[in-house]
Amino acid sequence: MPQPAYVIDRLISAKTIAARIETLAQEIEAEFAGTEKLVVVGLLRGSFIFIADLVRELSLPVEVDFVEASSYGNAMQSGREVRILKDLQGDMAGRDVLVVEDIVDTGHTLAHVLDLLRARRPARLKTIALLDKPSRRETDISADWIGFDCPDAFVVGYGIDYAQRNRALPYIGTVRFTAS
Ligand code: 5GP
Numbered sequence: 001m002p003q004p005a006y007v008i009d010r011l012i013s014a015k016t017i018a019a020r021i022e023t024l025a026q027e028i029e030a031e032f033a034g035t036e037k038l039v040v041v042g043l044l045r046g047s048f049i050f051i052a053d054l055v056r057e058l059s060l061p062v063e064v065d066f067v068e069a070s071s072y073g074n075a076m077q078s079g080r081e082v083r084i085l086k087d088l089q090g091d092m093a094g095r096d097v098l099v100v101e102d103i104v105d106t107g108h109t110l111a112h113v114l115d116l117l118r119a120r121r122p123a124r125l126k127t128i129a130l131l132d133k134p135s136r137r138e139t140d141i142s143a144d145w146i147g148f149d150c151p152d153a154f155v156v157g158y159g160i161d162y163a164q165r166n167r168a169l170p171y172i173g174t175v176r177f178t179a180s
Pocket of ligand 1: 071102103104105106107108109153154161162
C-alpha cells in the first residue's frame with residue numbers, strides 16, 4: 001500500500017542523544033557497580049541502536065540479549081494486547097538485568113515484558129527507555145531511567161521506524177503528514 005506523503009521534523013539531535021547516553025551510562029554504572037556481568041535486554045526492534053550506543057558507554061562487563069514483543073494495532077497506534085515474538089536466549093535467574101525500551105507509550109509492552117522477566121527470577125531488574133510519553137500512559141509503569149520526555153507525536157529515527165523506514169536516521173524526528 002502506498003504511504004501517505006510526510007516530512008520528518010527534527011526533535012532530538014544525534015549530539016544531544018549521545019550526550020544524554022553518556023550521563024545515563026554513568027548512572028547505570030553507579031547503580032550496578034560490583035555486578036559480575038550485567039544482562040542488557042533490548043526490546044526489538046526499536047531499541048537496537050540505543051542499546052548498541054549504551055553498552056559501548058558502559059565500562060561494566062555486559063551480556064546482551066533480546067526479546068521481541070508486538071502489540072496489536074496499526075502502525076501509528078500501539079495496542080493493548082502484547083505478544084512475545086522472540087523470547088530471550090539466556091537464563092535470567094539470579095542475574096542483574098537491565099531492560100532497554102525505545103519508547104514507553106501506553107506502557108503495556110514494557111509491563112508485559114517485565115512480567116515475563118520477573119517470572120524468570122532475576123536478582124535485580126531495572127529499566128531504561130530512550131523516550132517517554134507520560135501523557136499517553138495507560139499503566140502505572142515508569143522506567144528507572146529515561147532519556148527524554150517526548151511529546152504526544154509519532155516519532156522515528158535512531159532505530160525507531162515508520163512502516164520499517166527511517167530507522168537509520170541518526171536523530172529523532174516527528175512525522176508530519178503533508179497534503180498530497
Ligand atoms: P506501549 O506498549 O508503551 O504503548 O508501546 C510501546 C511501543 O510502541 C514502542 O516500543 C514502539 O514500538 C511503539 N511506539 C510508541 N510510540 C511510538 C512512536 O512515536 N513511533 C514509533 N515508531 N513507535 C512507537
